[in-house]
Amino acid sequence: MQMEETLNTAWEEPSNDISNDERPMSIRKISKASIVMNATLLFLAIVSIYAFFTFDYKNVNLIEAFSSTFYNLKIVFLEPHLKHFSVHETIWQLIVTLGLTVLTTLIGSVIALFFGLFAAQNLSTKLASNIIKAVVAFIRAVPTVLWVLIFAVAAGLGSVAAVIGITFHTIGYLIKAFSESFEELDKGVIEALKGSGANWWQIVFQAVIPSCASYLISWTFLRFEINFTYAILMGAAAGAGGIGFDLYMAGGHYFDLREVGFITYIILAVALVLEVISTRMKVKLSGFD
Amino acid sequence: MPLLEIKNLTKKYNADTLALSDVNLTINEGEFVSVIGPSGAGKSTLLRCINRMIEASSGYILFDGVNVSTLSKNELRNLRTKIGMIFQHYNLVDRLSVIENILHGRLGYKNTFEGIFGIYNEEEKKSAFKIIEILGLKEQVYKRCDQLSGGQKQRVGIGRALIQKPRLMLCDEPIASLDPNASKIIMDHLRNISSKMGITCLVNLHQVNVALKYSDRIIGINSSKVVFDGAPSEMTSDIVYSIYGSEAEELDIDIGGRNAS
Numbered sequence: 001m002q003m004e005e006t007l008n009t010a011w012e013e014p015s016n017d018i019s020n021d022e023r024p025m026s027i028r029k030i031s032k033a034s035i036v037m038n039a040t041l042l043f044l045a046i047v048s049i050y051a052f053f054t055f056d057y058k059n060v061n062l063i064e065a066f067s068s069t070f071y072n073l074k075i076v077f078l079e080p081h082l083k084h085f086s087v088h089e090t091i092w093q094l095i096v097t098l099g100l101t102v103l104t105t106l107i108g109s110v111i112a113l114f115f116g117l118f119a120a121q122n123l124s125t126k127l128a129s130n131i132i133k134a135v136v137a138f139i140r141a142v143p144t145v146l147w148v149l150i151f152a153v154a155a156g157l158g159s160v161a162a163v164i165g166i167t168f169h170t171i172g173y174l175i176k177a178f179s180e181s182f183e184e185l186d187k188g189v190i191e192a193l194k195g196s197g198a199n200w201w202q203i204v205f206q207a208v209i210p211s212c213a214s215y216l217i218s219w220t221f222l223r224f225e226i227n228f229t230y231a232i233l234m235g236a237a238a239g240a241g242g243i244g245f246d247l248y249m250a251g252g253h254y255f256d257l258r259e260v261g262f263i264t265y266i267i268l269a270v271a272l273v274l275e276v277i278s279t280r281m282k283v284k285l286s287g288f289d
Numbered sequence: 290m291p292l293l294e295i296k297n298l299t300k301k302y303n304a305d306t307l308a309l310s311d312v313n314l315t316i317n318e319g320e321f322v323s324v325i326g327p328s329g330a331g332k333s334t335l336l337r338c339i340n341r342m343i344e345a346s347s348g349y350i351l352f353d354g355v356n357v358s359t360l361s362k363n364e365l366r367n368l369r370t371k372i373g374m375i376f377q378h379y380n381l382v383d384r385l386s387v388i389e390n391i392l393h394g395r396l397g398y399k400n401t402f403e404g405i406f407g408i409y410n411e412e413e414k415k416s417a418f419k420i421i422e423i424l425g426l427k428e429q430v431y432k433r434c435d436q437l438s439g440g441q442k443q444r445v446g447i448g449r450a451l452i453q454k455p456r457l458m459l460c461d462e463p464i465a466s467l468d469p470n471a472s473k474i475i476m477d478h479l480r481n482i483s484s485k486m487g488i489t490c491l492v493n494l495h496q497v498n499v500a501l502k503y504s505d506r507i508i509g510i511n512s513s514k515v516v517f518d519g520a521p522s523e524m525t526s527d528i529v530y531s532i533y534g535s536e537a538e539e540l541d542i543d544i545g546g547r548n549a550s
Contacts, residue, residue, distance in 0.1 A: 186378075186380070188376060188378055188380035189380050189381070189382055191342060191376075191380060192374065192376060192380035192381075192393075192446075192449070193393060193396060194342065194369075195340055195342055195369055195372070195374040195459075196369060196370065196373070196374065196393065196394050196396060196397050196449070196450070196453055197366045197367065197368075197369035197370040197396065197397020197398070197453075198393070198396035198397055198404060199366065199396075199401060199404070201401045201404065201405055202396045202399070202401060202404030202405060203396075204405075205404070205405040205406070205407075206382070206385075206393055206396060206404065206405075206407060207382045207393070210382055210384050210385050211382055211383065211384055213384065214384075
């Protein structure tokens, strides 16, 4: 009780509405947001429980279903083999997919670099920057697959539509990433070169790009990894060829799970190699060389 | 003939904030001039108006007989090559080497193509190495600038300005982020630039005692107006008080043995 007394004397005006309240004290403030949040969670929980009771299970035996799923996974990942394609052929298709990836990333990043400069508010006018950013937001809002299908109308389903479509989305993605990297640049550096009489292009190539190089490269490489995924997907979805098409044929036509497993492993291996390269690159770029 | 003449220079950022009001200054070739005053008095604005990094609202500036405020884009670029500038935060490209940063001072003399690809001729490279030697950065030539200490970075900043072969150096608080030892090195270099190379120096300073020690002339600015313009020997504690206002009491500034408080 002594503590309470000292508290009361220290603050002169004891807050009797809180300390003398009989109700249990709460350490969390109840706000409108927390009420809405809890109500939503409760609602979702009730709906989920209700759904599980009312699903149409047909005659599926849950245990049987689980065991056959694991059986299939076992076939895919533990017994991989090649039957309809040779190793040689598969590797070649892998190169085709990597080719799609390199092409889309390369073209996309070069175009994005230039538009990124004009989209950065510290290097461009407000009008140009806003226009580019609005267009780019629209390009990014439409998924890559949809862009490929849109371009397929003009170019026909195949690798051309895939390259154009993936490149298009890459440009949108990288312009945003690049321009934001440029905007983070210390404005003093630009001021210093401007003050010595350098012009815009000189400042861009001598100060802006060297300063942002590590960001630019790591963004481009991240997009490279994303484009690798899309290149596989487009092989199946848009007939662009490559390892994705083989995967689609093995799974959808030959129903050969073992072959699907083999191709999956190859793709996984490439993805791992890409990851290792990007990690090393980041260390090298950010550290002292 | 004076190198720099500033007449009725006024700068308003908006209706309420007046950065400079009716500033008149004449600076002669080879002078070492310090500009002192409290933060926000307009020192930086004054410096930046000279090479038009900030556009003045009214009044005019004559640099070597040329009216700065009416120059076209190309003429302005040309003018800026003759005015070197160094900054409190050095403003170097951290990822490039010392020599690359110093050579950036030549960009103003180059066409766009040469500038983009960083093509410098032998003469420029030679003078860059000479400047590096003068500034005592010989061992850091190929080091990246983010590996340098503050004092070394500022020396690179001076080098970048020197290679422009400027007639005027604008120094915006060159020692505000440096320790006393590095500050002394930088101020000694600036003093040498002025007395040995004959380059006019206009230096914004926070430290009154440094200004007293190094300058030929001191300009005091308080709330956008020039309140003192004279030799260091004319400086008295009353004048310091008029420049810094009530802040001066806490400054405890040493003017040749006397205390300003």
